[in-house]
Amino acid sequence: MATDVHRPVTTSPVTTSSAVRVEGLTRAFDGRAVIDDLRLDVRQGEFVALLGRSGCGKSTLLRILAGLDRDIEGTVLVPRRKAVAFQAPRLMPWKKVWRNVLLGLPGKPERALADRALEEVGLSQRSDAWPKTLSGGEAQRASLARALVREPDLLLLDEPFGALDALTRINAQRLVGELWQRRGCAVLLVTHDVEEAVLLADRVLVMDDGVIAYEQEIDLDRPRDITDPRFAELRAGLLERLGVDPAAEAA
Amino acid sequence: MSISHAPPGSTKDDIPGISPPDGADDQHLGLEPIAPVSSRRARVPRWLRRTTGPLVLLALWQLLSSTGVLTPDVLASPGRIAEVGRDLVADGSLPDAMATSLRRVAGGLVLGTVIGTGLALLSGLFRVGEDLVDAPVQMLRTVPFVGLIPLFIIWFGIGEAPKTAIITLGVTFPLYLNVYAGIRGVDAQLIEAGESLGLSRWGLVRHVILPGALPGAMTGLRYSLGIAWLALVFAEQVNADSGIGFLMVQARDFLRTDVIVVCLIVYAFLGLLADFIVRSLERLLLQWRPTFTGR
Numbered sequence: 001m002a003t004d005v006h007r008p009v010t011t012s013p014v015t016t017s018s019a020v021r022v023e024g025l026t027r028a029f030d031g032r033a034v035i036d037d038l039r040l041d042v043r044q045g046e047f048v049a050l051l052g053r054s055g056c057g058k059s060t061l062l063r064i065l066a067g068l069d070r071d072i073e074g075t076v077l078v079p080r081r082k083a084v085a086f087q088a089p090r091l092m093p094w095k096k097v098w099r100n101v102l103l104g105l106p107g108k109p110e111r112a113l114a115d116r117a118l119e120e121v122g123l124s125q126r127s128d129a130w131p132k133t134l135s136g137g138e139a140q141r142a143s144l145a146r147a148l149v150r151e152p153d154l155l156l157l158d159e160p161f162g163a164l165d166a167l168t169r170i171n172a173q174r175l176v177g178e179l180w181q182r183r184g185c186a187v188l189l190v191t192h193d194v195e196e197a198v199l200l201a202d203r204v205l206v207m208d209d210g211v212i213a214y215e216q217e218i219d220l221d222r223p224r225d226i227t228d229p230r231f232a233e234l235r236a237g238l239l240e241r242l243g244v245d246p247a248a249e250a251a
Numbered sequence: 252m253s254i255s256h257a258p259p260g261s262t263k264d265d266i267p268g269i270s271p272p273d274g275a276d277d278q279h280l281g282l283e284p285i286a287p288v289s290s291r292r293a294r295v296p297r298w299l300r301r302t303t304g305p306l307v308l309l310a311l312w313q314l315l316s317s318t319g320v321l322t323p324d325v326l327a328s329p330g331r332i333a334e335v336g337r338d339l340v341a342d343g344s345l346p347d348a349m350a351t352s353l354r355r356v357a358g359g360l361v362l363g364t365v366i367g368t369g370l371a372l373l374s375g376l377f378r379v380g381e382d383l384v385d386a387p388v389q390m391l392r393t394v395p396f397v398g399l400i401p402l403f404i405i406w407f408g409i410g411e412a413p414k415t416a417i418i419t420l421g422v423t424f425p426l427y428l429n430v431y432a433g434i435r436g437v438d439a440q441l442i443e444a445g446e447s448l449g450l451s452r453w454g455l456v457r458h459v460i461l462p463g464a465l466p467g468a469m470t471g472l473r474y475s476l477g478i479a480w481l482a483l484v485f486a487e488q489v490n491a492d493s494g495i496g497f498l499m500v501q502a503r504d505f506l507r508t509d510v511i512v513v514c515l516i517v518y519a520f521l522g523l524l525a526d527f528i529v530r531s532l533e534r535l536l537l538q539w540r541p542t543f544t545g546r
């Protein structure tokens with residue numbers, strides 16, 4: 001890791017109104033640049049969705065923002081308080097749910113803190129359960145509680161609903177929308193679901209060829225109605241950018 | 252509420268109002284009942300099933316002995332063995348031998364656990380440790396530890412030390428291998444999640460890596476216990492003036508198959524006890540893990 005040549009992931013002072021500032025970011029695996037001179041800005045409290053075909057580097061970008069991958073070139077500024085929820089809940093199976101929620105917090109946090117976060121995601125009755133006894137949706141909500149209890153200024157979500165069944169997903173999406181509105185933190189949601197992106201985000205980014213190739217403001221009023229013709233229009237536009245023929249998809 | 256087989260030869264008329272879809276054969280499906288678990292369990296209690304096998308064997312043995320097929324100088328009868336066992340307990344020689352042997356196993360087990368786990372932590376957690384420790388341990392592992400008994404006698408004399416050393420050696424390797432594999436087998440995704448939660452290096456070791464390696468460590472402990480008994484038998488039969496092995500060697504000289512069998516039973520019993528302890532430990536430490544318990 002050549003930190004003497006490249007600037008490392010830096011913690012931003014909270015003076016700017018950005019939650020994320022990325023400039024000239026490059027990340028290569030074995031000489032192949034997956035992220036190539038990428039630029040990204042996220043305002044404080046903004047909900048941004050990141051779309052892109054599988055393997056285009058979305059997770060890589062998210063891991064860099066989370067500080068989990070520092071083998072990079074370029075400038076990356078992120079808030080000190082940030083939290084991640086991955087596609088798999090990644091709960092420690094040997095810790096009860098509430099201990100998972102408190103894991104990694106500084107000092108000796110009280111259990112009540114965990115219970116409050118679990119309450120917020122509607123999981124307080126499973127606080128004492130072993131993670132392996134949770135259903136997929138419950139585990140994902142526990143993982144969300146674990147992220148929220150850190151009171152992040154930036155919440156990074158990597159396809160958190162990808163493995164959920166359709167019904168559970170709708171509830172989880174609604175939950176994330178509510179939590180975001182209550183908490184007011186910036187959210188970067190990686191997803192492959194265009195409808196989910198348009199439903200939740202202030203702005204949708206499309207990643208391609210290692211950069212943000214396209215972006216679309218979503219200026220629909222909340223709560224959003226997927227039957228709204230403008231919703232369908234935005235969705236169709238984004239699908240086209242992603243190389244899916246909307247007519248063929250509708251058929 | 253059970254579903255029984257449709258009687259053979261019954262006609263389509265017994266499900267009135269439901270006609271098969273077009274083109275479908277007018278045949279009955281071979282429905283079979285799904286028996287509720289409770290009815291499966293009810294038949295024979297588990298403990299009874301488990302004790303039946305040994306009891307049958309015992310009865311067969313007694314039968315062979317009392318009919319004279321099995322003579323006492325080949326194998327004493329169960330009744331005779333019970334008698335001898337009672338005598339050995341009464342005159343204090345068996346409890347003494349057991350205490351001595353247990354002390355040896357416990358000593359070797361503790362030492363071997365400390366050394367094996369310590370080395371595994373070194374090479375599991377640190378790259379440097381792996382380079383320095385793993386290769387020599389893997390090399391030494393291939394030496395059959397029983398073969399070292401003569402060397403140990405030269406080094407440590409004929410007191411307690413060579414016996415403890417042999418057991419220690421036997422215990423160290425399975426523990427090392429399993430704990431090391433356990434540490435290296437911890438899910439990288441969980442480690443990354445721990446990092447993202449802000450855990451320090453030590454926090455990762457404590458909250459993610461060590462608990463994740465625990466199932467492997469328990470497997471290692473189980474192997475180690477088995478080997479500890481084996482090592483004890485070897486160590487006590489080569490040279491000893493006390494312990495269960497010594498009792499057996501003495502009995503061999505006097506052709507006392509009854510005493511030998513008593514000693515074997517004691518070994519088996521102690522082995523079972525050790526297994527029980529590990530099982531309880533597993534139940535306690537690995538309760539987060541839903542496991543298949545069989546039927």
Ligand SMILES: Nc1ncnc2c1ncn2[C@@H]1O[C@H](COP(=O)(O)OP(=O)(O)O)[C@@H](O)[C@H]1O
Pocket residue numbers: 029034052053054055056057058059060061
């Ligand atoms: N650790 C790694 N080593 C080598 N290649 C990697 C690694 N992680 C990701 N990649 C590659 O980087 C590309 C982007 O991966 P990823 O960010 O996971 O894509 P996605 O957009 O589907 O989340 C893929 O081609 C993947 O093969």
Ligand SMILES: [Mg+2]
Pocket residue numbers: 058059060
């Ligand atoms: Mg991904």
